[in-house]
Amino acid sequence: MKEFTLLDDVFERFLESTNVFKDREMLRHDYVPDKLPHREEQICCLGEIVAPVLKGSRCSNIFVYGKTGTGKTAVIKYVLNRLADKAREFGAPVKVCYVNCRLAGTEYRVYSSLCGAIGVNVPFTGLAVGEVFDRLKAGLDSGKLLFIVVLDEIDALIKARGDTLLYELTRINETLEDSRTAIVGISNDLQFKEFLDPRVLSSLSEEEIVFRPYDAAELQDILWDRAQMAFLDSVVLDGAVGLCAALAAAEHGDARRALDLLRVAGELAEREGSEHVVEEHIRLAEKRIEHDRVMEALKNLPPHSKLVLCSVYLLGKAKVSCAITGDIYEIYSELCDQSGLAPLTQRRVSGLINELDVVGLLNSRVVSMGRYGRTKKIRLSIARSLIRKVFTTDDRLRRLISYEPGCLAGISRSRG
């Protein structure tokens, strides 16, 4: 009963608090606004490239690249949405399908999304990739269609699975009867071209559009536009937007990050009943976003990764200045013993360390110690208190973070 009263208080406070937002959805990065400042050039360029489909011809394949938060996805969606509207108006048989390759994860799922877009049902799993591709072709050939395929974050898929998907898609028109397909590939990584077969690259890059990062002044314009839509009048102060833009500009001009900062800052201001969003809220928002990211990453780790991280934590606690793979594996094995898990091989643990490095929880560096071999030096790249905080909520891990491994004494002696 008490909990309900408490919760009711929270809701009451929220309802009675001063409003700062008009429509917070405007600050989400998947929202595509009617106006995209400082991207007029790219919008026109893309528009010119795709326009031929309105007259029933295939448009060129396009390769778009630029860092995260430079407006690539927003511009593509903006232009292709307009194109689809125009096509309906003119009765052109245009279909657009947007797939995020990183989220799709596999060739199979990319093909099945494409099939879904043209109304071909494909089971969620169970078919050979070739079979799904054949069904896609059959689906396209069952009518006359101009199919525009947007493959966002294509670099993620190519690096993980190779370029067969792009190879097949860039050649699909050779076997189609009446329908035609055009590909828009979006990549965050410029170097990604090196992973491509030259034939695929030349076919995909019939046209190229580059999105350079926004500078602080441009970010400020973008933020003001969105702030006016998202917040009530004169809620956001000049200094707050300026700081927000400056912080995001320092991080390669990432508009997505700038919008996140502004949204979280607004939520913080709302919660404390403030009538304005000020610089202090932006600073707090910056800390909050990083904190949440790390907490989320920690909570969702698989059990063995948690034990690896716990081993690094324990080594730090024992004042071992820089842990190496061998030390970590020894402690990890002991922790497995303690928690009744069968330990993975050192090879696998080495891979887990790399994965923890990629998500930013660890920092590892390959070093050679001369005749003492080659290994990785590993340290935590997050606050120890965060690990304690998350692991104490887990019954099994709570015991382990205060555990004193027997092998620790030997490690400390040799390398403390």
Added chain:
DNA sequence: TGTCCACTGGAACGTACGGCTT
């Protein structure tokens, strides 16, 4: 200068599982 350490990291392969086709 050659040896040797303690790994790294690529590649091939194994196993389990869910789900489709025949």
Added chain:
DNA sequence: AAGCCGTACGTTCCAGTGGACA
């Protein structure tokens, strides 16, 4: 039901590596 397929997660094997040391 059997066979096949993709996916996830793991193991095993092994060539390669950089630099301290004899």
